[in-house]
Amino acid sequence: MASQLPSNILIFGATGNIGKYITGAIISAEPNVGRHVSIFTSPATASSPDKQAILSSWKSRGLSVITGDLSNADDIRNAYNGIDTVISCLGRNALASQIELLKLAEESGVQWFFPSEYGTDIEYDASSKDEKPHQNKLRVREYIRENLKKVKCTYVVTGPYIDMYLTLAPVAKEAGGYDVKSKKAVVIGSGDDRVGFTTMPDVGKLVVAALRHPEVSIDKALKVQSFVTTPNDIVAEFEKQTGSKWTVEHTPIQKLREIENEKWNANDPIATLYTLKRIWAEGGTLYDKTDNEILGLRPEDMEPLSAAVERAIGGKGY
Template sequence: MAAELPSKILIVGATGNIGKYITNAIVSAEPRIGKQVSIFTSPATASSESKQAVLSPWKAKGVSIISGDINNPDDIRKAYVGIDTVVSCLGKNALASQIELLKLAEESKDVQWFFPSEYGTDIEYDASSKDEKPHQNKRKVRAYIHENLKRVKCTYVVTGPYIEMYLPLMPTAKEAGGYDVKSKAAVVIGDGNGKVGFTSMPDVGKLVVAALQHPEASLGKILKVQSFVTTPNAIVAEFERQTGAKWTIEKVPNQRLREVEKESWDANNPLATVYTLKRIWAEGGTLYEKTDNEVLGLKPEDMEPLSIAVGKAIRGERF
């Protein structure tokens, strides 16, 4: 497998927020990846009228739709027949279900390569990472892989935060920071000069494709990749440049963010995860001396710049 490109790919979670970008990148890749791409989805999604706008273009490009229940082992076993590579794009609420997917992959005779849904914050960035509450399901998945997988090889594509999801200012979570185009107001954490590494959602797909195209560099590896590094103040400057207006800036001290984070976890507030992740990013948990972009054949100019993400935000484009 190490010397071969994937032949038959199965994507799980293809119609989710990040799954759409990963699937689009895989089915549109040039040169084409593999002989066949399939997606595994629920019968409700497969038959949903609202999902046809997403599914129809993929089917027109030869993608096979396999419908079934992700919690039904027999459905998964059937979906795995003939598949050598599985790409999981499951969202945070379904991450733990990957343990069963991995168990069945290891038991199958066909699956050789598995991409867990690791797109996002590095859960092993430093010694404190193991204690972060939002990391726990991904940690369980990694532990299962380490302890139980012998035949199947895994590749983790760790991208850091998605710039598109980072930018919006949530009225109910102002202390988490963000940018409001309508009022031309920004809330930044700390002094606004702290560097953060981001990946655009289209680039997540591009990076997964690059990993699939370079198995010799990615098989069994933890790949730390990103589109660019910038600061909250530089983001404000880009919004000002593109809107042609001066923005107001409110600063939230790091300590205040920590206080709101603790209060939210104590109150079982679902926004607690947002505060934790924003704090991790603000404290440098996305920065590396060197990323793995180049080992995948990608240069800085191949990635989307900040200006594109800001332009989408100004136009009100949803991810």
């Protein structure tokens, strides 16, 4: 499939946090990517009042909804009928289920599979293999390397979503974030360390670009992002747009590490956030060169920091 564009696309996790941006970008793309787009979801999601607006909008543009059980092999086999390209947008808690999806894809006519890799680079350096939040994604990559012969894969590695990064979680204030209401920021370290980010709308744009360019995307982990900035530059952008001086607190890296270890020892799910924030602060999102250009995307094609901050101030975040 090295030169063949996708025809029939199936999306898992389409209505989730990042899935809705990827699905929206795919069905809105002009010219079209794929002749037909379907999503696989549970009956509960398909009938949920909270999902009706977005599902109705997508269906009005030709999208098909397939309902079934993600853990039911027959449901997946039926969904794969006639599909050549699969996009997984499954969330962190469902990542391991992709192994069965890949196994069934190999047995079907699926040719191209995008595992749910949007986010932190799980093979950035030698230490990446030991990071606890990476383990399920690493297992998926291992399965792909050792078992897939017919299905080709593409990983779209975006780094952190700036939209989520901006949130100051009340249960994890030391992990950093920005609170528009109180005009307060908590930054990690000095705040001068550079971090590569992708906006959530740009994740969709980047997946569409990868679909348009199979010749450079297949069998590759694409390292892509919207922009690189620092926590202090983010504070400055909030101050500029709100016209107010913000209060800034700092969490030293060593303190972040201590809390991270405490949370893991206590089996607290919030530990994942501390680990990821530490990885980002330590430079785990920086590259000499990204793959944006080979996908035909220039810096001016991507959203700037100001757009993400404007949405956050307006309460229109993810």
